[in-house]
Amino acid sequence: MEKQRLLVFMIDALCETDVEYMRTLKHFGWMLERGALVREMYPVYPSFTYPCHVSIMTGCYPDKHGVPHNEMVQAGVHPVSWYTQRSQVKKKFFAEYAKEHGYSTCLVNWPVSAGADVDINLPMCIPMGYKGDNPRQFLDGAATPDAVDRYYWKYGYLLCSMNRMLHGSYDDFTNAVSPDIIRDYGQPDVMFVKMCDLDTVRHKLGVESEAAREQLRRHDCELGVLMESIRRYGDFAHTNFIVMGDHGQTDVSRTINFNRVLQEAGLQTLDAQGRLASFDAYCHSTGGSGWIELRDPQDAALRERVHRLLLDAKASGQYNLGYVFTREEAQAQFHLIGPFDFIIEGKKPMAFAYDPAAPLFEATKPGDYKTAPGSHGGLPWLDHRTTFFGCGPAFAQGAVVERASLVDEAPTMARILGFEMEDIDGHCLTQLLADDLR
Numbered sequence: 001m002e003k004q005r006l007l008v009f010m011i012d013a014l015c016e017t018d019v020e021y022m023r024t025l026k027h028f029g030w031m032l033e034r035g036a037l038v039r040e041m042y043p044v045y046p047s048f049t050y051p052c053h054v055s056i057m058t059g060c061y062p063d064k065h066g067v068p069h070n071e072m073v074q075a076g077v078h079p080v081s082w083y084t085q086r087s088q089v090k091k092k093f094f095a096e097y098a099k100e101h102g103y104s105t106c107l108v109n110w111p112v113s114a115g116a117d118v119d120i121n122l123p124m125c126i127p128m129g130y131k132g133d134n135p136r137q138f139l140d141g142a143a144t145p146d147a148v149d150r151y152y153w154k155y156g157y158l159l160c161s162m163n164r165m166l167h168g169s170y171d172d173f174t175n176a177v178s179p180d181i182i183r184d185y186g187q188p189d190v191m192f193v194k195m196c197d198l199d200t201v202r203h204k205l206g207v208e209s210e211a212a213r214e215q216l217r218r219h220d221c222e223l224g225v226l227m228e229s230i231r232r233y234g235d236f237a238h239t240n241f242i243v244m245g246d247h248g249q250t251d252v253s254r255t256i257n258f259n260r261v262l263q264e265a266g267l268q269t270l271d272a273q274g275r276l277a278s279f280d281a282y283c284h285s286t287g288g289s290g291w292i293e294l295r296d297p298q299d300a301a302l303r304e305r306v307h308r309l310l311l312d313a314k315a316s317g318q319y320n321l322g323y324v325f326t327r328e329e330a331q332a333q334f335h336l337i338g339p340f341d342f343i344i345e346g347k348k349p350m351a352f353a354y355d356p357a358a359p360l361f362e363a364t365k366p367g368d369y370k371t372a373p374g375s376h377g378g379l380p381w382l383d384h385r386t387t388f389f390g391c392g393p394a395f396a397q398g399a400v401v402e403r404a405s406l407v408d409e410a411p412t413m414a415r416i417l418g419f420e421m422e423d424i425d426g427h428c429l430t431q432l433l434a435d436d437l438r
C-alpha cells in the first residue's frame with residue numbers, strides 16, 4: 001500500500017445516536033457512505049474528556065496513562081488546575097510513534113499535549129475559567145513556536161474569551177488555524193483536529209436539543225473546509241479521514257451532594273462560610289460518578305466504616321445509588337486508579353455536586369460541566385457511548401464493528417501507518433480495514 005495519511009476530526013461529546021442524522025449531512029454523509037463504522041465506541045471510566053482523549057492517543061486505560069480526570073482534584077478546592085502537560089502522561093502518544101516512523105505530525109487543540117514531541121502543536125492548554133486578554137502566555141513553552149509566531153497575531157483574539165457561545169472559542173481558533181496549517185506547511189501526514197462546541201451546547205441545552213443538531217451541521221461544514229484544504233494543498237487520494245468522539249452525554253435532571261451524607265455521619269465538617277473545614281471522607285465529582293477520598297487510606301477502621309456507610313446508603317434506596325466500587329474493584333473492572341478509595345454512581349444517571357455546601361439534591365443547571373443538564377463522567381455503558389468512522393484507502397467500505405473501546409483506536413491507526421505500539425491495552429480493529437492491512 002502507498003504511503004497513507006490521516007486526518008482525525010475529533011468531536012467532543014459525539015454520541016452514537018448522532019450517526020443517523022450525520023448520514024444526511026454533506027461531508028459526514030459522504031464519509032459514512034464510503035467508509036467503515038464502529039457503531040458503539042465505549043469510553044473509558046470515568047467518561048470524561050481528558051482521560052478519554054489520553055486513552056485515544058495512547059491506546060491505554062487510565063491506570064496505565066495516568067490521567068484519571070480532567071482536573072487535578074483537591075478536597076474542598078474549586079476550581080483547580082486541569083491536566084495540560086504531555087509530561088503528565090505516562091505512555092507515548094500515537095502521534096509521537098508516527099513522528100518516529102517518519103510521518104509529519106500535527107495536533108490542534110488536543111488535551112494534555114502541551115510539549116508533545118510532534119512537528120506542529122497548538123495544544124489545548126488555556127485554563128478553563130480564563131477570561132483575560134493574553135492567552136499567549138499559556139501557549140509559550142507549550143506550543144510549537146513557529147506555529148504560534150505564524151498564527152497568533154492573526155487569530156489569538158479568538159482565544160481571549162472562554163465564553164464560547166457568545167465570543168471566541170477554542171473551535172473558532174481551531175477552524176482558523178487548521179486550514180492555514182495545511183496550506184502553509186503542506187498537509188501533515190498525521191493531523192488531529194479537536195472540536196469542543198458540541199459538548200458545550202449539550203451541557204447547556206441537553207443531549208438531543210435542536211442546538212445540538214445545529215452544532216453538528218456546523219461541524220460538518222468545518223470538516224468540509226479541512227477536506228477542501230487537503231484537496232487543494234494536500235494528497236486527498238491517500239488521506240484517510242476519521243471522525244471520532246470521546247464520550248457521549250446523558251440528560252440528567254438532578255445533582256446529588258453526597259458530602260451532605262458524609263457530614264451527617266460525622267465524617268466531614270464545614271466552617272461558617274460553608275467551606276470544607278475537616279474531613280475523614282470527601283466526595284469529589286466526576287460528573288456522573290463520585291470519588292470518595294479518605295483522609296487516611298491506611299486507616300483500616302475508617303475504610304471499613306465508610307465502605308459500610310456507602311453500601312447502606314445504596315441499600316436504603318434514599319439516594320438513587322446503584323453502584324459502589326472499592327479502589328481495587330475500580331482497577332480490576334475499569335483499569336482506573338486515581339485519588340479515591342471508593343467510587344459511587346447513581347442507579348439512574350445523576351450528577352455529583354462539587355461544592356460540599358450544596359443542597360443534598362438540586363436541579364441541574366448550566367454552569368460547571370460537572371453539574372449541567374447534559375452530563376457525562378460515569379460508567380462506560382450508561383448511555384455515554386460515542387462512535388468512530390473512517391473512510392479512505394485504508395478502510396473497508398461498508399465494514400461495521402458493533403462495539404469497541406477507545407483504546408482500540410490508536411492501534412488501528414498504527415496499523416494503517418505500518419507500525420506497532422508497545423505495551424498498550426487496545427487491539428487493532430482489523431475488520432474495519434482494507435484487505436491488505438488485515
Ligand SMILES: [Zn+2]
Pocket residue numbers: 012013048049050199246247
Ligand atoms: Zn469530552
